[in-house]
Amino acid sequence: MAPRTRKPKDPDRVVPDEKVEILPPGRGLLLDWRVIVPTVALGTVTGFAASLVVGGGGLVRHAVVGLLGMLVGQGLVRLTGWRVRTGYRGLDDAAMAVIGAILVVLLARFIA
Numbered sequence: 001m002a003p004r005t006r007k008p009k010d011p012d013r014v015v016p017d018e019k020v021e022i023l024p025p026g027r028g029l030l031l032d033w034r035v036i037v038p039t040v041a042l043g044t045v046t047g048f049a050a051s052l053v054v055g056g057g058g059l060v061r062h063a064v065v066g067l068l069g070m071l072v073g074q075g076l077v078r079l080t081g082w083r084v085r086t087g088y089r090g091l092d093d094a095a096m097a098v099i100g101a102i103l104v105v106l107l108a109r110f111i112a
Contacts, residue, residue: 068101
């Protein structure tokens, strides 16, 4: 299959708006279970690790806190450039997720 080009073969040809494609055809949902399940599992584990430090309980609470902690941890990395460096990328990400989950729990306790 030949790659698609953006320039029309005839430069004077006008393409109506209905024929213009913004997204590539045939693209389905970008997230599938092979991405969601490991993310929720890692979120649950990091939420459990955070609960060992600051307290708390419940499987659903661990999962929610862990997922929010993953977002907060990655946000910290992007905003400040701080990162836990262990030599293993997965362990680095998990450590930042635990730190983020701890911050989420402490913030929730402060608000409540």
